[in-house]
Amino acid sequence: MTTSTLTRPTATAVAVRARDVVRTYGRGDAAVRALDGATVSIPAGRFTAIMGPSGSGKSTLMHALAGLDSVDAGQILLGDTDLTSLDERARTLLRRDRIGFVFQSFNLVPTLTARENIVLPLTLAGRRPDPERLDRLVATLGLADRLRHRPGQLSGGQQQRVAVARALITRPEIVFADEPTGNLDSQAAEALLGFLRQAVDEFGQTIVMVTHDPHAAAYADRVVFLADGRIDGELDAPTVPAILSRMARLAAPAASGAN
Numbered sequence: 001m002t003t004s005t006l007t008r009p010t011a012t013a014v015a016v017r018a019r020d021v022v023r024t025y026g027r028g029d030a031a032v033r034a035l036d037g038a039t040v041s042i043p044a045g046r047f048t049a050i051m052g053p054s055g056s057g058k059s060t061l062m063h064a065l066a067g068l069d070s071v072d073a074g075q076i077l078l079g080d081t082d083l084t085s086l087d088e089r090a091r092t093l094l095r096r097d098r099i100g101f102v103f104q105s106f107n108l109v110p111t112l113t114a115r116e117n118i119v120l121p122l123t124l125a126g127r128r129p130d131p132e133r134l135d136r137l138v139a140t141l142g143l144a145d146r147l148r149h150r151p152g153q154l155s156g157g158q159q160q161r162v163a164v165a166r167a168l169i170t171r172p173e174i175v176f177a178d179e180p181t182g183n184l185d186s187q188a189a190e191a192l193l194g195f196l197r198q199a200v201d202e203f204g205q206t207i208v209m210v211t212h213d214p215h216a217a218a219y220a221d222r223v224v225f226l227a228d229g230r231i232d233g234e235l236d237a238p239t240v241p242a243i244l245s246r247m248a249r250l251a252a253p254a255a256s257g258a259n
Ligand SMILES: Nc1ncnc2c1ncn2[C@@H]1O[C@H](COP(=O)(O)OP(=O)(O)OP(=O)(O)O)[C@@H](O)[C@H]1O
Pocket: 025, 026, 032, 033, 034, 052, 053, 054, 055, 056, 057, 058, 059, 060, 061
C-alpha cells in the first residue's frame, strides 16, 4: 500500500459514455449531422485522445460528453448521471463541480494572478483550496515562482500550465482538453503533454483530449477515431506510425480495401 490517498480506478470503470448520440446543426437543406449515432466509452483513470479528419465531429462530441452542448438524440452518462436529462442550469453546476477544461486559447482571466486563476473554480464555488493539493500541482507544473504573475506576463506554455492546474485543482471526475497544445511551440507542447500524462499516472486523473497531432495523441493510452460523426475504431497503446496509418485510411476510405 502506498501512503497516497488517491486510488486508481479499476481498468473497467467508465468515466463517461455516449450512446447513439445524434447532433444536427441547422435545418432543412443546410442541416449538418455532426454526430450521427456516436457510441463510445471513456475509461476512468486513463488518457484518451479523440482524432479524426476536419469536420468529423470531434469538437461536437467533446462538447456533448462535457455537457457544454445538448444533443438531439441518444444518451450521455457521466458516471450515473444522464446529462441529456438535465436542464442548462443543472448542466452548468455539474460542469463546475465535476469537470475540468483546458482550451487551446488558455481562457485565463487577464486581471487575475496565476494563483487566482488556478483557484478560480473553487472561489466560484465558495470553497477554499486544499493547500497540499495546490502546492503539489504548482510544483509539478513548475509554476511556483510564477504565482503572482498575470497571464500577460507569462509565456504561452506557462499560461497553459496554469490552465491545467485550474482544471485539476477541483479533483474533477474528468478533464476535457480541446487542442491544448495548438498554440504552443513544440518544446512547450511536449512539456504540457508530459504533465497531462503525469496527471493520469500519478493523480489517477481521467483525461480526454481532442487533437489533430499524432505526436500529441501518442501520449494517450488510447485513441478513439471519428469519421462522419461516428466512431470509426480505437487504438490502444498508440504509436505515431500506427496513428498516421489509421488517419490515412480515414482520410481515404474509398481508396482502401477492407482490412
Ligand atoms: N455551430 C455550428 N453550426 C453549423 N455547423 C456546425 C457548427 N459547429 C460544427 N458544425 C459542423 O458540424 C460538423 C462537425 O464539426 P466539429 O467542429 O465537431 O468537427 P471537428 O472534427 O472538431 O472539426 P475540426 O477538426 O475542423 O475542428 C462540421 O461539418 C461543421 O461544419
